[in-house]
Amino acid sequence: MCPLIKSTYGYHVRKTNPFLEMADLIVAETTCDGKKKMYELLGQTRPTYVLELPQKPNDPDAAGHWRRELVKLQAQLEKRFGVTITEEKLRGAIELMNRERRLRRELAALMQSDNPPLTGRQLLDFKSSISGIEADLQQYQKAIEIFKARLVGVVGAAGAAASQPVRVLLTGVPLVHGVERVLEIIESHGGLVVCQENCTGIKPILEDVECNGDPIQALADKYFKIPCSVMTGTTRRQENLLYLSRLYRAQCIIELTWQACLTYDVESYHIKKLSEEQLGLPYLQIETDYSPSDSARIATRIEALFESIRSQPCFRKTCPSCKP
Amino acid sequence: MISIGIDAGSRAIKIVLLDMDTLEILATGIADQAVRQEQQALDLLNRLMGENHLGSTDIGRTIATGYGRNGIRAADSTVTEITCHAVGVHHLLPSTKTVIDIGGQDSKVISLHTNGTVRDFVMNDRCAAGTGCFLEVVARRLGVELQQMGELAGGSQAPAIISSMCVVFAETEIIGLLAEGTAPPNIIAGVQNSICSRLVSMTGRNTCPPVVFTGGVALVPGMEAALARVLGQTITTAPQPQMTGALGAALLAARQGQEQQKENIS
Numbered sequence: 001m002c003p004l005i006k007s008t009y010g011y012h013v014r015k016t017n018p019f020l021e022m023a024d025l026i027v028a029e030t031t032c033d034g035k036k037k038m039y040e041l042l043g044q045t046r047p048t049y050v051l052e053l054p055q056k057p058n059d060p061d062a063a064g065h066w067r068r069e070l071v072k073l074q075a076q077l078e079k080r081f082g083v084t085i086t087e088e089k090l091r092g093a094i095e096l097m098n099r100e101r102r103l104r105r106e107l108a109a110l111m112q113s114d115n116p117p118l119t120g121r122q123l124l125d126f127k128s129s130i131s132g133i134e135a136d137l138q139q140y141q142k143a144i145e146i147f148k149a150r151l152v153g154v155v156g157a158a159g160a161a162a163s164q165p166v167r168v169l170l171t172g173v174p175l176v177h178g179v180e181r182v183l184e185i186i187e188s189h190g191g192l193v194v195c196q197e198n199c200t201g202i203k204p205i206l207e208d209v210e211c212n213g214d215p216i217q218a219l220a221d222k223y224f225k226i227p228c229s230v231m232t233g234t235t236r237r238q239e240n241l242l243y244l245s246r247l248y249r250a251q252c253i254i255e256l257t258w259q260a261c262l263t264y265d266v267e268s269y270h271i272k273k274l275s276e277e278q279l280g281l282p283y284l285q286i287e288t289d290y291s292p293s294d295s296a297r298i299a300t301r302i303e304a305l306f307e308s309i310r311s312q313p314c315f316r317k318t319c320p321s322c323k324p
Numbered sequence: 325m326i327s328i329g330i331d332a333g334s335r336a337i338k339i340v341l342l343d344m345d346t347l348e349i350l351a352t353g354i355a356d357q358a359v360r361q362e363q364q365a366l367d368l369l370n371r372l373m374g375e376n377h378l379g380s381t382d383i384g385r386t387i388a389t390g391y392g393r394n395g396i397r398a399a400d401s402t403v404t405e406i407t408c409h410a411v412g413v414h415h416l417l418p419s420t421k422t423v424i425d426i427g428g429q430d431s432k433v434i435s436l437h438t439n440g441t442v443r444d445f446v447m448n449d450r451c452a453a454g455t456g457c458f459l460e461v462v463a464r465r466l467g468v469e470l471q472q473m474g475e476l477a478g479g480s481q482a483p484a485i486i487s488s489m490c491v492v493f494a495e496t497e498i499i500g501l502l503a504e505g506t507a508p509p510n511i512i513a514g515v516q517n518s519i520c521s522r523l524v525s526m527t528g529r530n531t532c533p534p535v536v537f538t539g540g541v542a543l544v545p546g547m548e549a550a551l552a553r554v555l556g557q558t559i560t561t562a563p564q565p566q567m568t569g570a571l572g573a574a575l576l577a578a579r580q581g582q583e584q585q586k587e588n589i590s
Contacts, residue, residue: 304404304445
């Protein structure tokens, strides 16, 4: 069992996650078998509704099935809470969340700079502070303005190339609150995580929900396009990585896999191949769990990766392949 | 001037003293790792310096490597053992394409560019299975010396199958084999094969030749042959295989020291 599932269930048993305790209904999803079965246990004492995410996104029946799952959820919600979910209300919520996604994308895009005004760790912290509340969105807007001002101040003031951090694209499993250890190890050993292609990073916010037309269809379209690792027969994650690694000028790809996460572990084969053969970037996979017992060993591997990148002649010069 | 490489490994501390200009090895030394790691390293360093009539003013630059590298305050900087092994082996055997290093708690496979820099590497995770620590546990359990293992394994007719990768589980498995009357040589040969298979599962059988074997485990007789058999390739054990990490650190220190001298002149 992967640590993420154990941890979620641990919060449930110990009643220590305030959001879980406040929830009237848990809307769950079949993004992996472990979670799917965990929700069965969670559902014994908490109202839980599971959405079935299709696993073959290219199958002609898949998109229709996913839309019907959302229609059923809508009916369930209306019945359970005695409300009517109108198109107007849905559009309002879509617009609000689109605004949040835009703000998050804008902040993430600051990392494209030669000398980003914040670290990957700080960027990840911002992710946790946002929740579709108007006041939060305004705070977020202010933060972007402050960081943008800093950006103007430092451009061109970059230090010697040798002391500049190695630009890392971090991919793989999500880094949920409290287990940011690997990101911290990367950034305390000479790296800067310029892009996080995972479910706590940019992966779910690359696209907005279409505001026009049938809102349920628009929601179905948006979430269906996220290349969840439980899916098969799609290369959308690889396409995203190709695009993001160039946009953010990554110098290596580090993939994080939670121990016992089968789908990401197997998929890492494709990502290593993509990284080395198509992108020409060094690739390192870190498989670990939530305990810190292997931190020193992870640090050694990350340091060795950075040493090998820095030893390449193109690191010190302005390498044409490092520029978009 | 001399450069110094200190490899603070999990089981032993290794030191190499190098002439910074000619890159000639002046001295090498080794001491068992213990609780007071830094003192241990300093004692060894002082002994080597004394034996070679060198003083602190002769030292150009010092680099520490190995898992204990950050605890060696005498070092000017640190470099990981992965880079150091690559540099050390490339210096001794420049055509090397793959380095297999098995130490006290690590096993790693490093593939090299033709210029000797690291192309890619794999390393065991938190578990110490398939490392020197594993061999030590087995030797202790069978009541034999590490040095005897190769000879004993050579007499094995039917190597036992050791399927447990965890050191603790493997020990239990060995107790079971002993209880069934399996001869110790067969157990030792089985353990050696199991360490090698573990390594192959890490590399995925794509070790590009020439392959060079380093680390303390390379000194255990029979390991080179077992590795060659499992990989289906010729393996060369590096000269002084325990020293390649410290040598790499000393070479990098020399390189940094020379750069520094140039900067000082210009």
